[in-house]
Amino acid sequence: MSPEATPDVVPHPPVADRRPTTREIHGETRTDDYEWLREKDSEDVVAHLEAENAYTEARTAHLADLRAAIFDEIKARTLETDLSVPTRNRGYWYYGRSFEGKEYGVSCRVPVSDPDDWTPPQPAQDCAPDEPALPGEELLLDLNALAEGHEFFSLGGSAVSPDGHLLAYSTDVVGDERYTVRVLDLRTRELLGDEITGVLGGATWDRDGGELYYTTTDEAWRADKIWRHRLGTPQTDDELVFHETDERFWVGTGRTRSDRFLMVASGSKTTSEYHFLDAEAPEKGLQVFAPRVEGLEYNLDHAVLGGQDRFLVLHNHTGDDFELATAPCATTAPDAWLPLIAHDSAVRLEDVDAFAGHLVVHQRSQGLTQLRVLELGDDPAAPVTDDYLVEFDEEVYTVGSGGNPGFHQPTVRLGYTSMAIPSSVYDYDVRTRELTLLRRTPVLGGYDPADYEEHRLWAPTEDGEQVPISIVCRRGARADGPIPVLLYGYGAYEASIDPYFSVARLSLLDRGAGFAIAHVRGGGEMGRRWYDGGKMLNKQNTFSDFIACARHLVDTGWTTPERLVAEGASAGGLLMGAVANQAPQLFGGIVAGVPFVDALTTMLDASLPLTVTEYDEWGNPEDDPTVYATMRGYAPYENVIATDYPPILAETSLNDTRVLYVEPAKWVAKLRATAVGRRDVLLRTEMSAGHGGVSGRYKSWHDRAFSLAWILDRMGLADPAAD
Template sequence: MQPPLADRRPTTREIHGESRVDDYEWMRDKESPDVVAHLEAENAYTAARTEHLAPLRQRIFDEIKARTLETDLSVPTRNRGHWYYGRSFEGREYGASCRVPVTDPDDWTPPRPAADATPDEPALPGEELLLDLDQLAEGHDFFSLGGSAISPDGRLLAYSVDVVGDERYTIRVLDLATRELRDDEITGAIGGAVWDRAGEHVYYTTVDESWRADKIWRHRLGTTQADDVLVHHEQDARFWVGIGRTRTDRFLMIAAGSKTTTEYLVLDADSPDAGFVVFAPRVEGLEYSLDHAVIAGEDRFLVLHNHTGADFELGSAPVAPTAPDDWAPLVAHDPAVRLEDVDAFAGHLVVHQRSEGLTQLRILELGEQGVGDDYLVEFDEEIYTVASGGNPGFHQPTVRVGYASLAIPSSVYDYDVRTRELTLLRRAPVLGGYDPADYEEHRLWATSPDGAQVPISIVCRRGARDAGPIPVLLYGYGAYEASMDPYFSIARLSMLDRGAGFAIAHVRGGGEMGRHWYDDGKLFHKQNSFTDFAACARHLIAEGWTTPERLVAEGGSAGGLLMGAVANQAPQLFGGIVAAVPFVDALTTMLDATLPLTVTEYDEWGNPEADPSVYACMRAYAPYDNVVAMDYPPILAETSLNDTRVLYVEPAKWIAKLRATATGRQDFLLRTEMSAGHGGVSGRYKSWHDRAFSLAWILDRMGLADTTP
């Protein structure tokens, strides 16, 4: 079967003295029959070219399914008078959310389900169904729950759903006593809803035409959306907004932020008539976040900020507008420790931080005199990821902790601050006799051309390298200060058990090594992300981990930009490249301020329309602009038609240009989900099939398609 050859329909734009000719910009019109026909032809070609992998895809899907406990229950989380948890059921895509009453107010030990509970039986005594997600998804090709929030009195549930994939949600309110939906319906929201303390209003966020979250609204229950009150409208096109409620329930907070600057507006529920008040006015380059704490009997705001240093300091301030110079330090700035977040509880504070590329949880105990003992929750493994979550109760004495590594399945602990004991509540089951000891994981360090030491996290079956180099999948991202910390994956076992390794290149542009790691991989320093990734590949080859023919690279979204750049700059290092929803036509996107997210991205990539030097910088690395006549490794590009973050047209144009320009193998595939968004398909079984497709292609590139675990 011959690959689809897209028509060349040149468009020309004069920009900074250069005539920029684009043969495939016509593909941007997704309503065009020509565009739809081309995408469908690409899908047909991809299906034909990968037909021989269908048995392998099915085996991988069956392996994922066999290792997964399909009927399961999450660890219950206590909030006010109930324990909340999620249930999954064999044969169902989405599952359900449930709750049971708290029977002993002094007991913070989560209840355990009956071992023999069937899907049609309560998992715990007194179980109440909140949402049946499979029922909500019925009749839709795509379904996503944006968020759910219980009213303060526990009687109403506000939830939001997206059935298209464009991340525009509809909010509904369910009466939990009658199981009836109230007349309230809010369309066009992003994410979920936030209740006020009285339970009479919900707040929500909407986006503008460029998909920027710009407005906060207040909806009074029992009224129509047309009657909703606009609480805040962010006029600066670089900023987006969101709203939340503090764990103490006293304050509602609106956060307005760009990539480099933040500003908080605060509403005191004790004085609601005062309205939202700015805590500290925005100053270019000043970033901060707020939480409410009670320290030594005094109400204080916790301010996590970069006023005194790039890696942030934790300070405190009165619960009133306060200038940065008056933020009293609680945890001083340390260039070796990046402070990322803080959670306030009645008896302690939990600081999320990272050092030497590893995440850490720091406890600050509170007493009558203020902050007392200050220490880390310790773990033994060489590489791991730890975070707190599911901690809604201000007065709870425990901290719910999530933990995982490349070999250790996701684990849930409770850390009791009173006794300093860490109790394992649950480790995600992996059926079939899985033992983490059968795998080895390491932290390696590659040297980039400018001398930067780039961390690599890698896992493989124990002893896999004894016979020499092994195939390796090298994953990377490198943008937005997002850290790609080690994580466990059941699907990945289908690759590891066939003799391959999996590695994460923690390249600059991410946040793994502190704020400088991010700053050194954005704007005019973006090239560092690409050279770091290539350096990691070369290190794995030089140290005998793998060979270029059996090394496959993978990245998605901004990581897809990384994939496109290394395909142009270092194609000889890879036997295959997977680019998921890839930002490969970055220059075209950043030249169009009307496209979703462009203006808010100027602080990440620069403004090439206004600044010739930014244009020249992006022009030098943008993957689509730098496709040349050379032999590229095999490439699989995956996208979704309804993606609002990275439009489908970027990979579609990229593959078309590769086919028209590249020499040699010309082994390029484009797969477009016609009913999905940026996160791909919805539903766990659909997502397993989706991942099985990619893994089968990867194993084929590695020469492992005919192997068995």
């Protein structure tokens, strides 16, 4: 079916009532016809959302077979009964298992048989669900059993106690990200009486395994309190360890890899502060490392350098792209931090992992991720004996470390992927400098990365920047001219959308489409200046960059506007709404997931979840007229005009606590009332999910199949005859 075709019977779209509300702000009267949709528990609101869902289902009914085909393709390419590479920690190898027909996985472990052997054991790939994959296998958690009877299920986190006997895990069965922590005795398989509710994420054990530290939020959904829970006592007796009273800041906690320090991190978008609790001197309590100074950001970790205990400080005190320094394990002023890796404006230092014999630095340069190894020696005056990058050959790729819990381990577990190469797990042995591929996620059906081509393009902007674009398609797909392209973007919070592989994406590529990521300003791909260039009063650069990338793809013959579809979610949904207003003629369709499209209204209401903590990202439009005028100029909901918008699919979740469902609901209502021409706008609301959408892998596959079918329809690839 072509993009212009419609079903034989076109239902009428829901029409939201206009119920105007007004507000005076900075000398301007704002009138909002659809703010009444914010009343989540109102029968009128629920009825409207359900009517929108029914309309969307009717308008996309002709894609039912395509959705089923895409789901089947995802399923057929996925090894459903599978195992992860075991990770070693405290005398055990830990791994996950998944099974055909099951929405969720299970976690398992086996004892380490040889303490000197760091080669992960090879689990049996073809064993039945009731058979062990390795001798001595012990089941930790069966998420399918925990999810039974719930429409939604999410595991917030799990942590085994230092002695290996207890497992603390947290679950959310609503989608609002308020978790309940329980403790399982792994020796008896019985739950302890402890139950901690209202937790954000998981919990952290103390070094002795008798206490748990956890985080809770205030009414604005800001993580503000750290608590200590002693096993066997009621939650009402838990001790408040730290309370962050500044509404711009949030808190979190965790143990260092060395196990010596418990860290409490407090931070805003622009400022950091760490407190530490020394397990070898607990009587000193929490101590501040460096008191907060506006604009000073730092991360803190513990290392042993030249035989001496030191803090590693990754900070921006000497430059925007960060420096790695060392300091005593005590309160230390920034001027006393000693550089280990000096600031370099061409290299953005992002993180550091400390091990007994080496450090692993996460950095990026020219838009690509890199891993840097610093080997350590015994000389306190010169603790670093070598400093080098782990090298890879591909033009476009993403690399990072993970699954490295052991302080004394001689290997580094790496994750590697590109848009054509499935997620790959390597072990890098620092002693021999050998890189060993342990596993590459299988893609069934004869998949070959060589059948696809990846490129890094650079789109020029009007202000002289070059915006990187990562793009993939089937090899030779452009031989006959332009192809349909799905262009994805985000551009906020210094989050980098690095190249990644997707099984579901193959359903696009194998039908002749391309997939591209626009690495726009507001993200962190090109260093801190890239982030600063797309936030606050510079936010328009994010939208202009995306438009520049779209035009570059058209001008260089990759695609045409009619077959170019844009997609973004959350803050990327704000991007979608802005480019729909500013360059509707460039796109044949737009998908906006959980979109932050009513940004001005949200940022004008300090009582809403997360608003105050977002001031350093977007500004405070209530107090600052310049910020108000800037946001008023780009906020999608504010700038809907009488133009012919491309077809739009907005997707949201009723229980989302980050971007409330009301934002896309209001946006769609205003688009329908204001736009001219096609007015082809759909709203799809998951009535039992949160910000991340539905839970369970099969449900998520169906969810993605829905979006991909709509995208293919916009591209003119929905008809099998077009393949």
